Amino acid sequence: MLASPLIEFIAREHPAFVHVPLGLVAALPLAILISFLTKHARPLTGTAFFIAAVGWASSVASLVSGLLWGRQVNLIPVTGYFPVVASEKQVLQKMLQLHITASLVGFVIGGLCTWLLWRAWRREDSPGFAERRHAGRRFWERGAGVPALVVALLWLGSWGFSGKLGGIMVFGNEETNKAAADADRAKRNDAEADLPIRALDYASLEPAGAAPERSKAHGDRWRRIWVTASGIDDYQAGKPMKPGAYAVMATFTDEKGKPGTEPGPLYMKETKADGSTAFLFYWARVPENLRKEVGGQDSVYWRSPDPKLITCLGCHEKDATPAK
Ligand code: HEC
Incomplete structure (x- = not known):
């Protein structure tokens, strides 16, 4: 930096x-x-x-x-x-x-x-x-x-x-x-220490919606949400997910009101074995003009309990899934 x-x-x-x-x-x-x-x-x-x-x-x-x-x-x-x-x-x-x-x-x-x-x-x-x-x-x-x-x-x-x-x-x-x-x-015991392998493999999960939607809450990008099979029913019902279940949100830039082709950051929310919620934020390549959003870094990989994820908690309080 x-x-x-x-x-x-x-x-x-x-x-x-x-x-x-x-x-x-x-x-x-x-x-x-x-x-x-x-x-x-x-x-x-x-x-x-x-x-x-x-x-x-x-x-x-x-x-x-x-x-x-x-x-x-x-x-x-x-x-x-x-x-x-x-x-x-x-x-x-x-x-x-x-x-x-x-x-x-x-x-x-x-x-x-x-x-x-x-x-x-x-x-x-x-x-x-x-x-x-x-x-x-x-x-x-x-x-x-x-x-x-x-x-x-x-x-x-x-x-x-x-x-x-x-x-x-x-x-x-x-x-x-x-x-x-x-x-x-x-x-050494953490397979995802350097790369969020599960989040990157989001396409193997269940899609939570048929088409991209715009998300004001996450940088006003277009997004699709993917959820593990163990969590999709709870997710659709608006209930907290079971331990081990997680949701990944893949984002894209906006191009004239339509989903663009540039990938944005990946967001992940997971219910841990003890019932707590963990967050993850992965942005492999931050475009130069947006680096100020992430403290000037050109690549970002933050995971709970990283204090930089405190903003996620502000909206995603406790285990409740936020209203859409
Ligand atoms: C301004 C409030 C706000 C902030 C800040 C926020 N979120 Fe969200 N998040 C939402 C809302 C509202 C939804 C529901 C879907 C939507 O509107 O995009 C959501 C949905 C999600 C989802 C899809 C699963 C679900 O629960 O619906 C993930 C994953 C997620 N957020 C992760 C994060 C992470 C990680 C951060 C921090 C880097 C973060 N969010 C910051 C409001 C927020």
Whole structure:
């Protein structure tokens, strides 16, 4: 989806970029401490302020590259900002939610810390304050001040936590490795992992109508519906289908009010063994002008519990077949 090599580079270098702000924020508490233990409070407070300001500003590159990377590897929806967790097995998505939350909390705290340091640095110049000798000041007023130190430690804490999760996501730990192995095994046992074989074989099912009809609900295309023998009677009667039964809808473009010849996406709705409904959306070749409908992709294969199918659920609530 991201064609530009520059964007690709920015996304992939996220694990490198993050070390600039992290390193600076790790050094910050030390810089603040030194500023109130010596007599050179003003230049040292200024130093602490610059460390914080550069750390805070450079973190913007980390936030942006992290978002791009998350979208590129499909952990964040292509047009979204936060991963969606659709099942308990999505360990990486859950970890990424925490990672993003901690980095954003750190960003807010960092803004506050930078502002506190800037204030302390300006204050060193103010008349009255500068006249009081260093040793005469209360401890928390010296240099950058104790409040800035506390906030800097909170800042380091939240980014440190975020960084730890980031490291786990890149290098893996027991939980993520197990999740990856499970996903691998599930994929090997799943004949339709790469191609919706049953949906593509729709012509072997029972046609639910004699001729194509237009469907406003599915992109205003022409459609025909095909249902398994085990489900066709229930389907015709408007009843929920039995477990194992499924319906496939094949679509075509519209040409001047008549069914066209260009195939559109395939839709499938299945009643699973446990009675729940699963959806499938397969569009082998998305024409260039319609790619914006599917997040810019040129080929789409989505299956439940993919969060991109949430729109299907909106109309196809629970097991009820929608009114025609
Ligand atoms: C705007 C509401 C709406 C949305 C969104 C929607 N559908 Fe439908 N769907 C319908 C209606 C209404 C029908 C009945 C037939 C028709 O009007 O085309 C239907 C019919 C179907 C059928 C034929 C079997 C049946 O139950 O009649 C399938 C399969 C299907 N939809 C799959 C999907 C999938 C997969 C998605 C998501 C990618 C989806 N639909 C999104 C409203 C919707």
